[in-house]
Amino acid sequence: MTRIRVGLDVGGTKIDAVAVSPEGEIAGRLRRPTGWGEAAVVSSIVDAVSALAEETGFDLSDVASAGVGIPGLVDADSGRVLHAVNLGVESLDLAARAGERLGVPFRVENDVKAAALGAAALSGAEGAMAYLNLGTGVAAGIVVDGRIWRGSRGIAGEVGHLSVDPNGRLCGCGQRGCIETFCGGGALARAWGRPGDLPVRDLLVAADAGDPDALLLEAGLYQGAAAGVRVLVLSADVERVIIGGGLTALGARLEDGIRAALLAGAEASPFMRSLHLDERIELLPAGSPAAAFGAAMVGASIPSKEIVSHG
């Protein structure tokens, strides 16, 4: 019997699921739509694992563990998810309910923290690294020697809600000028304020056409992400910052923009130049399985005594 580790990155619209072999290779992968509401979220996770097993050619009894990365407030010990508003989840005992349905031990982790773990593992980063997620919101996960750095109350890496401009735009959190107001997809869409399915793309197209509002927002996007990188290095001194999240669909333009903002910010400062921040960032490649892979690592961190017999 092989010992497959399953990892699921549960997003607002889709689940990315991977099967990881005992050698740490990705043996199978699929994407499925995410259900809305507590029961549907559980069912779509269960269906994704079943479909992954069938497509990859393993049995559920081969599954040693399953891990889920999911937005919202997660109690990693109990596997409970709170306030995952984009999924219609108020309070969900996810590990217990999914585990019961499949006879597989589940662990649950905040999606950014799980993705950080996966990004660290797939990039081979050693020591301290951070994963900066530019999605609808902005948050980071810090990984030290291959383990998620939680801090004292589980909010380590919440750099999106640090203000870097007292006169900046109002943030959803109630403060002004938060990093998230500059480089969060939700905040950018609100600030742009024009109709369209892909507001950040629209904004960049308008910037290319010389629209002054768009130019300002685009510059702010790079400066906000650069501020996030600076915070992570000047507080925790992470060696690398890997940037992920929905906004990485912008590709090289985003990476070049952030790098240019870091260089411009360091231009007048020998101290900042000495940190070589522009050399310490990288973008997660499009379609990277890092988030799901990290979720599989979360699942695999189940202490052996908790692994129940199943099948």
Add this chain to the structure above:
Amino acid sequence: MTRIRVGLDVGGTKIDAVAVSPEGEIAGRLRRPTGWGEAAVVSSIVDAVSALAEETGFDLSDVASAGVGIPGLVDADSGRVLHAVNLGVESLDLAARAGERLGVPFRVENDVKAAALGAAALSGAEGAMAYLNLGTGVAAGIVVDGRIWRGSRGIAGEVGHLSVDPNGRLCGCGQRGCIETFCGGGALARAWGRPGDLPVRDLLVAADAGDPDALLLEAGLYQGAAAGVRVLVLSADVERVIIGGGLTALGARLEDGIRAALLAGAEASPFMRSLHLDERIELLPAGSPAAAFGAAMVGASIPSKEIVSHG
């Protein structure tokens, strides 16, 4: 033979030296002026240890280790100090030179990091804590489970040079609106710009008299320190932030001011309110031996194989 651990906090004007008993109690303490220049710094450290031994009643052969906390760039492994400009030190092989003079194994650490270690130990803080030093400059030390968190390149905790206002005053580091421009004693003195030996005290007296420049600087002092606290909690999620450094001579006014700034900043933000930052800060008491005690802990961290026979 008792095993005394000596710790020295070397500041720009004075050395604070403590003798720590094997039980971890402070058995003796004295203050001596700091010499200027490399040879004089070594001599004043050597003199301080000798005087401490004489006053406390132990022999140099009773000293198991000595630790020094000193400003500037410190290579903790080699015990070398670079660019301690306030001490007239460009490059000093401090551990070797002081150790040779006294026949005692020395370790050297950056003063803020050593103070962080001491503050964590004396406060009994567990898990992750930060020490935010408001002195001429502003920097923090992060301590996790009783050990200094260095990060990847030794710059963890350099939060003084994070910009929180793109239109803020120019910082000595070349950036604008750094946290240090708001709450560093040097930057405040420059911004105040009037003659006087105690510019920050003068500024507070002027604020009490209604001087608008002084009122603005005072409010900025508290807001800058509050920003430092927010950075430390939202990045590393430290449970407590202990505030030390020269500006703590301002006492309760400083502590109340920072607390009020934290509360005001959280007023419109349920998320920030949920962090209870105002309850997570404390001021190091005036005259606290934390920095010298932390230096003694640094000295005591010498691996036993490096402890040479002496006497």
